[in-house]
Amino acid sequence: MESAGTGGLVVDGAGSGYSAFLLEPFAAPRDTSLTIPMIPLGPLKSGDYRNLLHLLKMMTGTGEPGRRAQEDVSISYESSPRTTVLRRWEGLPIRIHVPPRSARGFSWDELVRRAMGRWEERTGLTLFAEVEKAEEAQVRVGYAGGYSRVVFERAAPGGIPVLASMWMSPVLDEPRDVQSAAEHELGHILMLLVHSEDPGHVMYWGGSRGRGVTNDEALVVRCLYGLPNLTDMGVYLEEAPMSSKLIERKRVLAVVLIQAMVALFVILSAH
Numbered sequence: 001m002e003s004a005g006t007g008g009l010v011v012d013g014a015g016s017g018y019s020a021f022l023l024e025p026f027a028a029p030r031d032t033s034l035t036i037p038m039i040p041l042g043p044l045k046s047g048d049y050r051n052l053l054h055l056l057k058m059m060t061g062t063g064e065p066g067r068r069a070q071e072d073v074s075i076s077y078e079s080s081p082r083t084t085v086l087r088r089w090e091g092l093p094i095r096i097h098v099p100p101r102s103a104r105g106f107s108w109d110e111l112v113r114r115a116m117g118r119w120e121e122r123t124g125l126t127l128f129a130e131v132e133k134a135e136e137a138q139v140r141v142g143y144a145g146g147y148s149r150v151v152f153e154r155a156a157p158g159g160i161p162v163l164a165s166m167w168m169s170p171v172l173d174e175p176r177d178v179q180s181a182a183e184h185e186l187g188h189i190l191m192l193l194v195h196s197e198d199p200g201h202v203m204y205w206g207g208s209r210g211r212g213v214t215n216d217e218a219l220v221v222r223c224l225y226g227l228p229n230l231t232d233m234g235v236y237l238e239e240a241p242m243s244s245k246l247i248e249r250k251r252v253l254a255v256v257l258i259q260a261m262v263a264l265f266v267i268l269s270a271h
Contacts (some may be wrong), residue, residue, distance in 0.1 A: 048198040062233040072149040084234035091131035097137035115182035122218035150188040
C-alpha cells in the first residue's frame with residue numbers, strides 16, 4: 001500500500017491482478033486517506049485506444065474530447081460544459097420496461113431482451129431488471145422515430161440519471177440488426193455517451209449493424225460501475241510525474257554521459 005505521504009492516497013488490492021493508474025498528487029491532512037479503486041491495466045484488443053483508462057475516459061466523455069453521440073443521444077437536463085466527473089446510474093440493476101412488439105415476422109421485445117442478456121453475459125453484472133409497468137421503470141423502451149436513439153429525461157443532483165427513454169427504429173428489417181441496435185442503445189443507457197472509434201465495437205460511431213458487445217466495452221462498463229458515482233476522472237493519469245530521486249538519477253547519468261563523450265572526443269583529437 002502507498003501511504004498518504006506520497007500523494008494523500010491509499011491504494012489496496014495487491015496481488016489481485018489489478019493496478020491503479022497514477023494519480024495527481026494533492027495536499028491532504030496527515031490523518032486522512034482515500035481508497036482509490038483499481039483500474040485494470042491489461043491490454044485491449046482494440047488498437048484505437050492506448051489502454052482501458054483511455055477507452056473509459058473517451059466513452060464516458062470524461063477525458064479528451066471524442067466523437068459525441070449527438071445524433072442518437074440527447075440529455076434534456078444537461079446545461080453544464082464538459083466535465084471530468086463520471087456520472088452513472090445510482091445502483092444496479094436498472095429497472096427497464098420492454099413493451100411487446102411483433103413485426104416482420106419476429107419479436108422485437110425478445111431481441112431487446114437478448115441485447116440486455118448480451119451486456120450482462122459480457123460484463124458478468126446484473127445490469128437490468130425488467131418491470132411490467134412503465135411507470136415503475138427507470139428506462140422505458142419504445143418503437144418509433146426514424147432512427148434508434150436514447151433520451152435522458154431526468155436527473156438527480158449532480159447529473160445522476162434517474163429516467164430515460166430508449167427508442168428503437170421501426171425501419172430495421174433484420175433480427176440481427178435489431179439486436180445490434182439494441183445493444184448499441186443499451187450501451188448509451190449504461191452511460192457510454194461517446195461513440196467508439198473502433199469499427200469492431202458495437203458502440204462504433206459509424207453504425208452497429210452485425211456487431212455485438214466486445215470484451216473491451218464490457219470492461220469499460222465493469223469499471224464504470226465499480227467506481228464511485230461522481231468520481232473525478234481527472235485524478236487518474238496514464239504516466240507518473242517523476243519523483244525527485246528519479247530526476248536526480250537522470251541528471252547524474254546525463255552528466256556522466258556528457259563527461260564520457262568529452263573524454264572520448266579529447267582522446268580521438270589527440271590522435
